[in-house]
Amino acid sequence: xxxxxxxxxxxxxxxxxxxxxxxxxxxxxxxxxxxxxxxxxxxxxxxxxxxxxxxxxxxxxxxxxxxxxxxxxxxxxxxxxxxxxxxxxxxxxxxxxxxxxxxxxxxxxxxxxxxxxxxxxxxxxxxxxxxxxxxxxxxxxxxxxxxxxxxxxxxxxxxxxxxxxxxxxxxxxxxxxxxxxxxxxxxxxxxxxxxxxxxxxxxxxxxxxxxxxxxxxxxxxxxxxxxxxxxxxxxxxxxxxxxxxxxxxxxxxxxxxxxxxxxxx
Numbered sequence: 001x002x003x004x005x006x007x008x009x010x011x012x013x014x015x016x017x018x019x020x021x022x023x024x025x026x027x028x029x030x031x032x033x034x035x036x037x038x039x040x041x042x043x044x045x046x047x048x049x050x051x052x053x054x055x056x057x058x059x060x061x062x063x064x065x066x067x068x069x070x071x072x073x074x075x076x077x078x079x080x081x082x083x084x085x086x087x088x089x090x091x092x093x094x095x096x097x098x099x100x101x102x103x104x105x106x107x108x109x110x111x112x113x114x115x116x117x118x119x120x121x122x123x124x125x126x127x128x129x130x131x132x133x134x135x136x137x138x139x140x141x142x143x144x145x146x147x148x149x150x151x152x153x154x155x156x157x158x159x160x161x162x163x164x165x166x167x168x169x170x171x172x173x174x175x176x177x178x179x180x181x182x183x184x185x186x187x188x189x190x191x192x193x194x195x196x197x198x199x200x201x202x203x204x205x206x207x208x209x210x211x212x213x214x215x216x217x218x219x220x221x222x223x224x225x226x227x228x229x230x231x232x233x234x235x236x237x238x239x240x241x242x243x244x245x246x247x248x249x250x251x252x253x254x255x256x257x258x259x260x261x262x263x264x265x
Contacts (some may be wrong), residue, residue, distance in 0.1 A: 007045075073095070088122070
């Protein structure tokens, strides 16, 4: 592990000179720390670097408002991802910067990407019904701009993430009937995502969404929807077949284990 004080000073100088270029280097280093998180002190160093950059961020000078928006967007995505430096409150505050600059009428792609990624942060780090409701609303707004005509791939990604957010929201719903309604919508959203993420066009996306749809269907089974048993098994099989075709044997085994648990349960 690098000696932290000189490393902090190195990054401070780099960020003051060229924030966006420095962030790329900083992010790669953070990825290295994450990939070697079992090494002593790496988690603490990752958090220290993030804390220092958060303090420094208010002083940084950018060439344009758009550069500033993109920089804070990328930092917000990092802060909103799981890891030793994760901080949902700061991530949401950082996302406020691009939302104050980007106009959906002028650049709907950038604006919808920020909506999607803010919602992802809420799903990744949120723990309350309010946070998950905000995530669901964020994905729904992103889908207003991510149409089949404008960007079908991005639409498929937002539908997939919305399906996960809805399932997580259902976990926090105390009323069984309401929980089932939310799960029904989650399954429907995954089904729509799979009309885009087809096996022929996006085999990995197809595998991931099929698996997540199967998990939602499995939750419906727990609530007595035994009519979904056949569809649940088929969705697990679709995911396993797709992973095998991609040579991803580890992922295929995870699917098999989950499917076996459902059958045995």
